[in-house]
Amino acid sequence: MFFSSRPGRLARVFLILLLSIPSLVLAQSAPNPTVRDTVFDIQQRFLEQFSTEALQSMTPDQVLANLSAEERHILGTDFVRFTVNVPVVVSVIRDPWPVAQFWLADLGFEKTDLKARIRHETEWEVWQATFPAGEVGLGVNGIIDGDSNGSIESYAIAVAPVNADDELVISDLYHPSFGLDTVALERPAWADEESRYFIELPDQLVGQQSVQLLRTRRNDGQLIHFANVTSYPSTAKPDQVVLTLGDDPATSAVVQWRTGRTENAGKVVFQEKSRFTGFEAGDDYLSASSEGPVVIDSPREDILAEYDTLDDYPGGLLELRPEPGNDPVVNRHIVPLRDLKPATTYVYAVGNGEDGGWSAPREFTTDPADPEAFSFIYMGDVQHGFEEWEPLVRRAYEYTPNARFIVMTGDMVNRGPERDDWDAFFHASEGVYSEQPLVPVLGNHEYNGQEPTLYLDQFMLPENGPRGMEERLYSFRYGDAFFAIIDGSLKGEEELAKQAAWLDQQLAQADATWKFVAIHQPIYGSRPTQDEPELRQAFLPILDRHGVDLMLQGHTHAYLRTQPMKGGEVVPEGEGTVYLVANSGTKFYEVGGFQEKYGVEPAVMIADLATYQVIDIDGGELRYRAYDVDGAVVDAFTLEKTPVDEEEPVDPEPEPEPEPPASGGGSGGGGWGPGLLLAGALLLWRRRPRRRGVSGACHYHSPEKYWV
Numbered sequence: 038m039f040f041s042s043r044p045g046r047l048a049r050v051f052l053i054l055l056l057s058i059p060s061l062v063l064a065q066s067a068p069n070p071t072v073r074d075t076v077f078d079i080q081q082r083f084l085e086q087f088s089t090e091a092l093q094s095m096t097p098d099q100v101l102a103n104l105s106a107e108e109r110h111i112l113g114t115d116f117v118r119f120t121v122n123v124p125v126v127v128s129v130i131r132d133p134w135p136v137a138q139f140w141l142a143d144l145g146f147e148k149t150d151l152k153a154r155i156r157h158e159t160e161w162e163v164w165q166a167t168f169p170a171g172e173v174g175l176g177v178n179g180i181i182d183g184d185s186n187g188s189i190e191s192y193a194i195a196v197a198p199v200n201a202d203d204e205l206v207i208s209d210l211y212h213p214s215f216g217l218d219t220v221a222l223e224r225p226a227w228a229d230e231e232s233r234y235f236i237e238l239p240d241q242l243v244g245q246q247s248v249q250l251l252r253t254r255r256n257d258g259q260l261i262h263f264a265n266v267t268s269y270p271s272t273a274k275p276d277q278v279v280l281t282l283g284d285d286p287a288t289s290a291v292v293q294w295r296t297g298r299t300e301n302a303g304k305v306v307f308q309e310k311s312r313f314t315g316f317e318a319g320d321d322y323l324s325a326s327s328e329g330p331v332v333i334d335s336p337r338e339d340i341l342a343e344y345d346t347l348d349d350y351p352g353g354l355l356e357l358r359p360e361p362g363n364d365p366v367v368n369r370h371i372v373p374l375r376d377l378k379p380a381t382t383y384v385y386a387v388g389n390g391e392d393g394g395w396s397a398p399r400e401f402t403t404d405p406a407d408p409e410a411f412s413f414i415y416m417g418d419v420q421h422g423f424e425e426w427e428p429l430v431r432r433a434y435e436y437t438p439n440a441r442f443i444v445m446t447g448d449m450v451n452r453g454p455e456r457d458d459w460d461a462f463f464h465a466s467e468g469v470y471s472e473q474p475l476v477p478v479l480g481n482h483e484y485n486g487q488e489p490t491l492y493l494d495q496f497m498l499p500e501n502g503p504r505g506m507e508e509r510l511y512s513f514r515y516g517d518a519f520f521a522i523i524d525g526s527l528k529g530e531e532e533l534a535k536q537a538a539w540l541d542q543q544l545a546q547a548d549a550t551w552k553f554v555a556i557h558q559p560i561y562g563s564r565p566t567q568d569e570p571e572l573r574q575a576f577l578p579i580l581d582r583h584g585v586d587l588m589l590q591g592h593t594h595a596y597l598r599t600q601p602m603k604g605g606e607v608v609p610e611g612e613g614t615v616y617l618v619a620n621s622g623t624k625f626y627e628v629g630g631f632q633e634k635y636g637v638e639p640a641v642m643i644a645d646l647a648t649y650q651v652i653d654i655d656g657g658e659l660r661y662r663a664y665d666v667d668g669a670v671v672d673a674f675t676l677e678k679t680p681v682d683e684e685e686p687v688d689p690e691p692e693p694e695p696e697p698p699a700s701g702g703g704s705g706g707g708g709w710g711p712g713l714l715l716a717g718a719l720l721l722w723r724r725r726p727r728r729r730g731v732s733g734a735c736h737y738h739s740p741e742k743y744w745v
Contacts, residue, residue: 071348072177073257075111079104080263080358089266089363097136100180100260112258113140114174119248120209121196122170128195128242129164129175130155130226135189140176141166154237155226158190163239167199172209177258178250191255193226194248207246214351216249227252256353263355264362267457269464271297271367275387275396277463280474281496282442286404286515287379290474291497293371294387294396295463296330303327303370307385309378310400316386325375326390330368335360336454336490356487359455367456371497380405399471402441408517408550408682410655414440414473415619417591417648418448419462420482422623426647427465429621429666433649434469436668440651441515443473446591446619447480447525447557454487459495479509479524480557480591503539510536512543517680518654519547525558525572525592533575540576544583550680551654552585559590561616563597563642565630577605580614586659586676587652588616594626596643596663598672607637611678615640619663621647641672656680 070078083092083103101109129146130153131138141164151163178191198205207217216228220242225234228249269276275294283289292305308322316322337357344350350357360366370387377383382402388395404411414433419426433443450458477496483489493508502510512521521543523536544552558569560576580588581603590597601613628644631637648671653660657680663672 070111071346072111072116073347073350073354075108076177076258076260076354077347079108079260083260084264084362084365092264092362093262093266095261097139097181097261101139109139112180113143113176116175116177116257117194117215117248117250118172118174118209118211119207120172121168122206122208123203124167124169124199125173125196125205126165126167126199127173127175128197128245129192130161130195130242131164131192132158132190133160133162135179136181138176138179138192144175151239151242152237153193153235153239153242155190155193155233156236157233160237161193163242178255180258181261189255191227191250191252194250195220195242195245196248197242197245205246207248210248212251212348214251218247218249220245220247225249229253251351253351253353256355259355264358265360265455265457267361267364267460269460270361270364271295273297273300273389273394275370275389275394276467277460278387278396278399278471279463279496280401280471281498282474282476282513282515283373283375284499284501284513286441286513287406288377288403289373289375290377290383290401290403291371291373292385292387293369293495293497295333296368296370296389297364298332298366298368300368300389300394301330302389302391303330303368303372303387304390305372305374305385305387306395307374307383310382310384313384316395316398325372327370327372330370331494333367333369333456333491333494335365336487339490340487359452359491361457361460364456369495373497377403379403380409399468401472401474404441404515408656410653411516412437412440412651412653413476413515414443415446415589415617415650415652416443416621417446417619418480418594418624419445419450419622420448420624421451421458423461423465425623426621429647429649430466430469432666432668433651433664434473436664437651440473442476443470444476444520444555444589445478446555446589447478448482448591448622449477449480451482451485453483453485453489454491455485456491459491476520476522476555478522478555478557478589478591479526481526484526503535506532506535506539510539512547514547514549516654517549517656517682518551518553519544519549520553520555523554523556523576525556525569528571533571537575537579541579541582544579544585547583548681550657550678550682551659552583553587553589554580554585555589557590558592559597559616559618560588561597561599561602561618561631561635561639562590562593563595563618563628563631563639564593564626565628565634567593567626568634585614587661588614590616590618591620593618594620594622594624595628596620596641596646596648596672597628597631597639598641598674600637600640602637605636611676615674615676617650619648619650621649623647640674643671646671657683 144166146164146166149163149165153161153163196207218224222238223234225231227233228251230252273296275296277295279293281291283291304324304326306316306322306324340357341350380403382400384398384400386395386398414437450462452458479489483492498508499511499513500507501512509524510522521540523540527536558572560573562568597618599616600607601610601615603613625645628642631639646665648663648665650663657678659676661674662670665671
């Protein structure tokens with residue numbers, strides 16, 4: 038740890054806090070507009086004024102040429118302000134690689150021969166300028182990003198009196214989160230990053246006062262590549278059509294799709310395939326409509342809800358612009374279909390209820406009322422490399438046409454709050470999830486440091502999870518299999534306890550032959566440097582107690598299959614859980630260290646391989662196969678067990694002969710003994726209904742023309 042690695046570090050940090058107190062107490066309020074307000078206004082103007090191509094190719098000189106004199110002044114002098122009581126020399130210690138901050142020349146700074154180094158950084162240069170007593174104002178770290186050879190790390194500041202005999206006092210520091218310190222070796226360069234401290238300094242800077250900025254605000258002035266851009270913007274025509282499972286897969290399904298902001302109506306027309314003749318005038322078909330679109334906009338308002346102003350937000354401005362600049366607002370239409378017939382294939386289309394506004398017809402099949410054989414697909418992380426992932430997901434879809442759904446165990450995208458990533462994901466899988474419903478699992482990249490708002494807005498999922506965790510956790514039964522989805526990113530003690538209690542209850546009530554649990558972060562993982570002991574502690578006893586057959590996982594970006602495990606040990610087949618990790622994208626981690634971490638050997642571990650998995654359920658047999666993009670089988674196994682419906686009732690142990698009551702009192706014999714109570718309970722349990730009904734209704738549509 039940082040504190041323990043150097044004696045006296047804790048005391049020095051405490052001194053830093055004491056030194057910073059005056060700056061917090063005397064911090065002045067920001068004028069209007071602030072730098073952040075100004076940058077946001079400029080960004081908005083640029084989005085309206087320039088095309089996407091122009092914004093992507095804009096140079097620093099072009100940015101500056103499009104700023105007003107007032108905007109240039111604010112960006113060049115108002116990022117950090119403080120008052121000095123005597124004339125001072127201000128030193129700006131900066132990374133030499135990025136383009137020099139434009140305001141250095143404006144304020145008369147000159148480059149010196151002095152050099153300094155901050156931990157983890159290369160040698161930095163020092164620029165100096167003289168300021169009279171009064172207010173000193175310096176500018177933003179940069180107007181361009183690191184990817185375009187712009188500013189990456191925030192500059193550091195040292196201040197000394199021109200006259201060495203003067204006693205320097207710095208006051209009125211803005212922003213309040215900035216700090217004051219002394220320039221010295223092993224002292225932090227920034228107020229929010231203790232691990233980035235000075236490791237080399239010229240003698241003349243040692244002992245000067247340091248004005249500490251926030252490293253998290255180093256991109257506050259970014260005006261090039263400040264907006265994400267989607268390669269697949271929305272239009273009035275429906276796209277990104279995705280099915281998810283309804284409350285009961287035998288009688289319900291949910292359809293969701295995207296349109297541009299102008300399309301507010303959302304309608305689904307559908308019919309049994311055996312009766313389908315087309316969605317033309319005079320044909321009988323069913324229809325259902327949305328209650329209104331879900332507007333997918335920036336979560337900026339949600340992020341800023343707890344802050345009074347934009348300037349109070351401690352994170353970077355780029356975090357507040359996750360929406361694509363070229364398609365910032367879209368509509369998501371979500372329509373649940375209810376009262377469907379079990380074991381029935383339906384043809385459907387989505388649109389706005391008007392001629393020419395429909396998608397191409399697609400199909401889906403409901404679950405039979407009584408268990409039958411079925412297949413499903415399981416895939417791990419995609420995260421990025423969607424063009425490379427597309428052949429894999431399409432092969433899975435085309436070579437497993439009867440798969441009833443696809444379980445994706447999280448990290449479907451790299452940047453969950455940013456819609457351009459989702460646009461690429463949906464584009465690569467276009468036509469797949471519209472026929473094979475998506476069963477998504479939340480991964481850490483769906484969060485990506487924020488609430489998974491975009492994930493939750495895009496999908497309607499069963500709401501049978503614990504209160505406050507609905508749709509993050511959910512369960513469903515399909516055929517003779519039970520599935521529970523849990524969230525490995527909710528790792529707080531109370532969160533894990535709540536998840537564990539719910540999972541325990543769900544599995545206890547599951548009267549299915551086969552039991553599956555899906556999570557992103559693995560209970561047993563394939564990467565030697567990653568482990569999730571808190572998840573193992575919370576969930577392992579429950580998985581063992583209820584005989585979960587397969588644990589479907591992701592996160593560690595390499596293929597893994599364990600031997601059957603129970604209580605942390607290998608057990609005979611059929612007596613434990615098989616833990617799987619799969620990866621379907623182009624990001625790979627090393628494998629190894631399994632024996633050292635867990636004390637047992639895995640069955641299979643494969644590095645640098647993207648796969649999809651097909652799982653067939655047929656009565657008491659489970660067949661598992663893992664395929665690569667060329668269709669080669671890279672792993673396979675079979676499990677067998679007696680189906681629940683064929684299990685023999687457990688005979689209760691015979692009751693011992695009742696002993697005569699003790700003399701002097703006690704109750705007599707008779708009544709229901711424990712054995713008979715157990716037998717009665719088993720009988721009632723075997724007779725309970727296996728599915729719950731779903732309310733709601735769909736209606737035959739009047740013979741109007743809705744199809745072109």
